[in-house]
Amino acid sequence: MIILKGATKIYAGKPAVDNLSLSVEKGEIFVLVGPSGCGKSTTLRMVNRMVEPDSGTIMVNGTDIRSQSPEALRRGIGYVIQSIGLFPHMTVSENIGTVPRLLRWDKSKTAERIDELLLLIGLDPQRYRDRYPKELSGGEAQRVGVARALAADPPILLMDEPFGAVDPLTRKRLQVEFRELQRTLHKTVLFVTHDVDEAVILADKIGVMRQGILLQSGRPESFLRAPADDFVHDFLGTDYSLSMLSRLKAMDYCCQTYPGNHEEQVPVILSTASLKEAFSMFISSGSEYLHIQDLHGESRGFLSLNHLLQPFAGDAHEQ
Numbered sequence: 252m253i254i255l256k257g258a259t260k261i262y263a264g265k266p267a268v269d270n271l272s273l274s275v276e277k278g279e280i281f282v283l284v285g286p287s288g289c290g291k292s293t294t295l296r297m298v299n300r301m302v303e304p305d306s307g308t309i310m311v312n313g314t315d316i317r318s319q320s321p322e323a324l325r326r327g328i329g330y331v332i333q334s335i336g337l338f339p340h341m342t343v344s345e346n347i348g349t350v351p352r353l354l355r356w357d358k359s360k361t362a363e364r365i366d367e368l369l370l371l372i373g374l375d376p377q378r379y380r381d382r383y384p385k386e387l388s389g390g391e392a393q394r395v396g397v398a399r400a401l402a403a404d405p406p407i408l409l410m411d412e413p414f415g416a417v418d419p420l421t422r423k424r425l426q427v428e429f430r431e432l433q434r435t436l437h438k439t440v441l442f443v444t445h446d447v448d449e450a451v452i453l454a455d456k457i458g459v460m461r462q463g464i465l466l467q468s469g470r471p472e473s474f475l476r477a478p479a480d481d482f483v484h485d486f487l488g489t490d491y492s493l494s495m496l497s498r499l500k501a502m503d504y505c506c507q508t509y510p511g512n513h514e515e516q517v518p519v520i521l522s523t524a525s526l527k528e529a530f531s532m533f534i535s536s537g538s539e540y541l542h543i544q545d546l547h548g549e550s551r552g553f554l555s556l557n558h559l560l561q562p563f564a565g566d567a568h569e570q
């Protein structure tokens with residue numbers, strides 16, 4: 252779906268991106284990680300021709316991107332960036348409707364699409380469609396930015412630190428929401444971040460960059476066993492294996508019966524929580540059991556620390 256072959260961009264005689272090859276399959280999230288200045292954004296921007304490579308080939312949906320005008324190319328590619336740049340004098344619905352208006356969709360089709368997208372991103376159309384960006388929280392603005400990129404239903408999304416400008420809690424929520432959204436959208440996504448945890452939560456594949464070079468790429472778990480070199484190992488960090496637990500759902504390790512009598516004293520964890528969150532609650536509470544409940548407070552069973560620590564317990568499936 253997106254293929255880069257030997258893509259290179261030179262600035263002031265120095266390669267910002269150096270002979271980089273990668274492919275993002277249809278419906279996959281490929282996350283590029285690496286320290287600031289390693290060439291992630293430049294790589295991303297070459298895909299929609301905001302930056303023209305000095306050499307190499309880039310194919311999108313089987314076509315060399317140079318065979319289309321940048322404008323035509325960008326119609327099939329949604330682009331989401333940090334501090335989203337919503338137009339301040341336009342309402343939420345006008346912002347989301349930017350591309351449909353450019354494409355001259357009729358008004359009722361556009362209005363329908365806007366409401367559909369607002370519902371998709373969890374904002375009540377009636378409450379939000381006429382608001383201005385300054386009347387939104389950071390997280391809401393970021394969601395609207397995602398909706399705007401999705402408006403014309405492009406098969407491809409480029410996302411450049413899209414959740415970088417919000418507080419850590421909102422950021423986590425947006426990551427989980429986007430991952431859930433992707434289960435129904437199946438977009439082909441090239442995503443850039445310097446945050447390893449974010450990469451682990453979202454990625455089907457991760458690529459680690461340094462100084463313009465893609466050092467290693469593959470499924471997140473492949474980095475556990477065989478990091479390409481010390482830089483990759485150190486950049487992913489010693490708690491990379493712990494981060495991997497955020498890909499697993501605590502609910503999948505349910506359901507033990509609680510052997511005691513005082514169920515009401517067992518710490519509660521939401522059924523949407525990850526195994527990483529469950530472990531951190533085991534540690535902070537000192538309890539050997541957690542009570543899994545859904546959003547409505549209904550019991551979904553118990554999680555047992557002993558059971559989790561038994562050999563083979565980690566054999567469950569990824570989320």
Ligand code: ADP
Nearest residue numbers: 262263267285286287288289290291292293294
């Ligand atoms: P990252 O996204 O990983 O932080 P970038 O792709 O933004 O990195 O930048 C890679 C390198 O290219 C950096 O050294 C940056 O200073 C340089 N660079 C990026 N854009 C330009 C530009 N328009 N002109 C000159 N140098 C640039």
